[in-house]
Amino acid sequence: MTGASKLHSLAYQRLFEATASLRKGAFFETLTPETPSCACCDRSWCEVEAPFQAVRYHYGKNGETEYVCLTCYTPRIPSEEMLGLERFNVTGKTRTPIYGKLGMLVGSGGIITPRSELYLTLPPKLFEKYREGEFGQQGRLSTQKSLVRLISLLSQGALDPLVDGFVYIENWGRKVDVLMRQLTPTYSLHEVWCNSDRGVRVMNLHAMLLTAEQLHQQGLHKKAGSIVFWKPILDAAEGHRDDKAFEKWLAKVPEPAALMQSLPLDPYDRLQLPTVLGVIMDFLDDLLPYCHPKPFPALAQQTPSAPQQGALF
Ligand SMILES: [Zn+2]
Structure with missing residues (x-):
């Protein structure tokens, strides 16, 4: 495995470790695959967490048989013990219990810490369904939005050391194949990879923290989450630049100048400013140390200098 793919593979490793309890006692058959790699994450069978163990999987009733690795299969495992009853499937007089799966947590997120602890964020209805399950009993479920949970865990130091890597799942959604195909770990707040069933996108959370710090220092704390305050910046990010309003x-x-210097460069990040800053401000005191982290001696030379964030639009 190359160094780059090893770094990338860490997201799968974290998920695999965090879900060991979910596979324990679950019924699924593994077999020796005849294909070169997992049909989902595309890693070769020697690279995956449970080498040369595949699970047969079909998408829907008429889907072709595919062989996926145990890690990619895990979100498809129904778990009575870890989650609990999702619903009963009623056909005629038979009621079959259907148990919750990670890969069917629509509107829910997840964070896997560098110690491979899984935290789930669920809409209130799902939270009520699964609170009695083992994850619920371990205090791993919450009704916070995934971004709020991410930032609160960061503020508590639960994601330290960042260089060890954590995984941020914005939305498990329904398309677990899309989510698992590109599962990407985060090693730095400059590049927080937001995984979802629509793919993966990157967010510069570090620039958002610097912006929050500036707002705080300039007495603009209350404006942080205001769409009205950010309007000229948001409009410009959408391509509607209005010089007068600006x-x-x-x-x-x-x-x-100092505030502009701190803003993230990416227009997509700028569009998220009110949402993300609104959350950051609630935890600001505990997050300030992440604005100017002391570089690790071993990493200081390898880390590329941060991009200049001064550009207006
Ligand atoms: Zn896989």
């Missing part, structure tokens, strides 16, 4: 906006900011 000048007015600058006049409201005590030190505009």
Whole structure:
């Protein structure tokens, strides 16, 4: 395995370790695969967490048979013990219990810490369904939004050391194959990889923290989550630049250059500013140390310098 694929593979390793209890006692048959690699994550059978163990899987009733690795199969395992009863399937007079699966937690998120602990965020209805399960009993479930949970775990130090890698799942959704195909770990707040069943996108959380720090220092704390305050920046990020509105906006900011310097570069990140900053501000005191982390001596030379964030649009 190359160094790069080893780094990438860590997300699968974390998920595999965090879900050992979910596979224990679950019924599924493993076999020796005849294909070169997992049909889902595409890693070769010697690279996956349970080498040369495959599970047969069909998408839907008419789907072709595929061979997936145990890690990619795990979100498809129904778990009575770890989650609990999802619903009963009624056909005629028979009621069959259907148990919850990670891969069917629509509107739910997950964070796997560097110690491979899985935290789940669920909408209230799902939370009520699964609170008696083992994950619920271990205090791993919450009704917070996934971003709020991520930032609160960060503020508690639960994601330290960041260089060991954590996994952020924004939404498990329904398309577990899409989620598992590109599961990407995060090693730095400059590049937080947001995994979902629509694919993976990156967010510069570090720039958001610097922006929050600036707002705090400039007495603009209360404006952080306000869409009205950020409007000229949001409009520009969407390609509708309004110079007059922007000048007015600058006049409201005590030190505009410093604030502009801190903003993330990516327009998509800028569109998230009110949402993400609204959350960050609630935890700001505990997050400030992440704004200017002391570099690890061994990493200091390898880390590329941060991109300049001063560009206006
Ligand atoms: Zn796989």
